[in-house]
Amino acid sequence: MPGFNAKDYKKTSKNYQPKPPYFINALKAFIVGGLICVLGELLSEMYIHWFGFKEKNAGDPTVATLILLSALATGFGVYDKLGQFAGAGSAVPVTGFANSITSAALEHKSEGIVLGVATNLFKLAGSVIVFGVVAAYVLGIIRYTWQVIF
Amino acid sequence: MSFLWAFVVGGSICVVGQLLLDIAKLTPAHVMSSFVVAGAVLDAFDLYDKLVEFAGAGATVPITSFGHSLLHGAMEQADEHGFIGIAIGIFELTSAGIASAILFGFIVAVIFKPKG
Numbered sequence: 001m002p003g004f005n006a007k008d009y010k011k012t013s014k015n016y017q018p019k020p021p022y023f024i025n026a027l028k029a030f031i032v033g034g035l036i037c038v039l040g041e042l043l044s045e046m047y048i049h050w051f052g053f054k055e056k057n058a059g060d061p062t063v064a065t066l067i068l069l070s071a072l073a074t075g076f077g078v079y080d081k082l083g084q085f086a087g088a089g090s091a092v093p094v095t096g097f098a099n100s101i102t103s104a105a106l107e108h109k110s111e112g113i114v115l116g117v118a119t120n121l122f123k124l125a126g127s128v129i130v131f132g133v134v135a136a137y138v139l140g141i142i143r144y145t146w147q148v149i150f
Numbered sequence: 151m152s153f154l155w156a157f158v159v160g161g162s163i164c165v166v167g168q169l170l171l172d173i174a175k176l177t178p179a180h181v182m183s184s185f186v187v188a189g190a191v192l193d194a195f196d197l198y199d200k201l202v203e204f205a206g207a208g209a210t211v212p213i214t215s216f217g218h219s220l221l222h223g224a225m226e227q228a229d230e231h232g233f234i235g236i237a238i239g240i241f242e243l244t245s246a247g248i249a250s251a252i253l254f255g256f257i258v259a260v261i262f263k264p265k266g
Contacts, residue, residue: 020172022169022172022173025168025171025172026165026168026169026172028168029161029164029165029167029168030161030162030164030165030168031161032164033160033161033163033164033165033167033212034156034157034158034160034161034164034208035157036160036211037156037157037159037160037161037205037207037208037211037212038153038156038157038160038207039207040156040160040207040208040210040211041152041153041156041206041207041208042153043207044206044207044210045152059210059215060243060246060247061246062207062210062211063210063211063246063247063250064246064247064250066211067247067250067251067254068250068254071251071254071255071257071258072254072258074258075258075259075261075262076262076265077265080265086164087167087168087171087172088164088165088166088167088168088170088171088178088181089161089164089168091167091178091181091182092163092164092167092181092182092185092212092213092214093160093164093211093212093213094211094212094213094215094216094247095211096178096182096213097182097213097216097247097251098251098254098255100178100182101251101252101255102254102255102258102259105255105256105258105259106258106259106262106264106265107264109259109260109263109264110264113260117256117259117260118256121252121255121256121259124179125251127179127182127183128179128182128183128186128213128216129248130183131183131184131186131187132186132187132189132190132216132217132220133220133240135186135187135190135191135217135220135221136190136217136220136221136224136240137224137236137237137240139190139191139193139194139221140221140224140225140228140236140240141233141236142194143194143221143225143228144225144228144232144233144236
């Protein structure tokens with residue numbers, strides 16, 4: 001076909017792809033993501049009132065608990081079902097971070113504990129840590145320089 | 151009241167993520183990476199702390215808070231030790247999250263069988 005290059009193909013094929021139901025997907029993400037945050041709020045209230053944590057450091061046990069729950073839910077195959085329903089609603093909270101770590105490790109389990117599980121643990125979550133650290137480092141240098149000068 | 155704001159703010163952050171997935175056609179990894187960088191940028195202007203004060207877990211549970219905590223820990227140590235403090239403190243506040251994610255992820259992967 002004349003003039004049918006990769007660029008045109010992308011444009012033409014776009015017309016034939018089904019449009020995702022934007023509103024329904026956003027609503028599902030809102031409800032599930034919101035509920036996970038409410039669970040987080042519940043946990044941190046619990047740690048503050050019953051375990052003597054301060055408002056400032058209650059986030060640590062809260063995040064750890066959410067990660068434990070998410071890792072278990074991933075092991076039972078529940079979190080991936082939730083992910084199919086909620087999309088970003090289950091991916092954006094910290095539970096999604098734990099899910100990506102656990103599911104990547106589980107997926108490669110057949111390759112062994114060292115080469116499969118341990119090597120692939122950060123296959124998906126690695127990019128989050130890399131970009132987070134690089135961004136925080138660069139911004140930290142800029143901010144500190146700013147503080148020293150002014 | 152704090153539960154309502156946690157729900158609304160946390161849910162809204164997820165909606166932004168969902169729109170990036172659906173409309174901008176980003177992969178989940180791209181969305182999560184962008185959110186971490188966004189959290190760090192918001193913290194650089196001291197905006198994320200205000201959101202945490204207002205929404206509690208609605209701001210600390212989404213992955214954006216990871217970027218915020220990275221920069222926050224780095225700045226706390228930088229105040230004491232100068233530039234080298236950034237490297238000392240960068241994982242200080244996120245340590246609990248990363249350590250438990252590695253530990254629980256590893257244990258679950260060893261015990262459970264892959265599904266599906």
